[in-house]
Structures are given as structure tokens and as C-alpha cells.
Amino acid sequence: MADIYIDESSQTRNRYLLLGGVIIPTMTVDLTNACLAAARLPELPHGEMKWGKVSTAKEKAYRRVVDCFFDATEFRGVHFHSVVIDTHGLDNHQHNGSSSEVGFN
Numbered sequence: 001m002a003d004i005y006i007d008e009s010s011q012t013r014n015r016y017l018l019l020g021g022v023i024i025p026t027m028t029v030d031l032t033n034a035c036l037a038a039a040r041l042p043e044l045p046h047g048e049m050k051w052g053k054v055s056t057a058k059e060k061a062y063r064r065v066v067d068c069f070f071d072a073t074e075f076r077g078v079h080f081h082s083v084v085i086d087t088h089g090l091d092n093h094q095h096n097g098s099s100s101e102v103g104f105n
Contacts, residue, residue, distance in 0.1 A: 002025050021082070
């Protein structure tokens with residue numbers, strides 16, 4: 001069994017849409033969450049991390065979070081997946097009944 005976490009970049013403000021996912025074995029989710037929670041402290045105790053707005057004061061916390069994914073024992077067996085879509089190549093009129101929402105989904 002595994003837990004899957006997926007997120008996307010802005011759908012409308014950027015030329016490229018990015019979809020990313022992390023698959024974590026269910027039996028290690030608590031350990032990976034604890035690793036990430038500890039890495040955020042003390043600079044980022046709560047809230048969503050905004051990767052486009054990393055301040056100098058919080059940079060160390062962001063680096064520690066990234067290090068969790070690549071260095072921490074708790075993240076062994078975690079799988080990463082991503083896709084990049086050039087939105088300038090999408091033709092919603094032709095393929096999606098002019099609906100960008102249908103095209104995105």
C-alpha cells in the first residue's frame with residue numbers, strides 16, 4: 001500500500017504547467033511527515049510552503065526540506081513523478097469543446 005500526493009503549478013499564469021507527485025509507502029508516511037516537520041523548524045512551523053517566494057530568512061528551512069527528500073533515511077522507497085506541459089501547444093477549441101478545465105482534467 002502507498003499514499004500518493006500530487007500538486008500542480010499555476011494553470012493560467014505560466015506558459016508551462018507542471019504536475020508532480022510523490023508516492024510514499026504507507027508504512028513510512030508517519031516517519032516521512034516527522035522528517036519534514038522537523039526540517040521546517042524553526043523558520044516555517046505552519047502553513048503552505050510557497051516555492052516561488054523563498055525569503056533569505058527562510059531559505060535554510062527550504063533547503064532542509066529538500067534535503068529530506070534526497071538524503072533522509074525516512075525517504076528510502078519514495079518515488080517521484082512529474083510532467084511538464086507547454087500550455088501554448090494546447091488547443092482547447094479543437095479538442096475540449098473550448099473548455100480549458102476539461103483539457104486540464
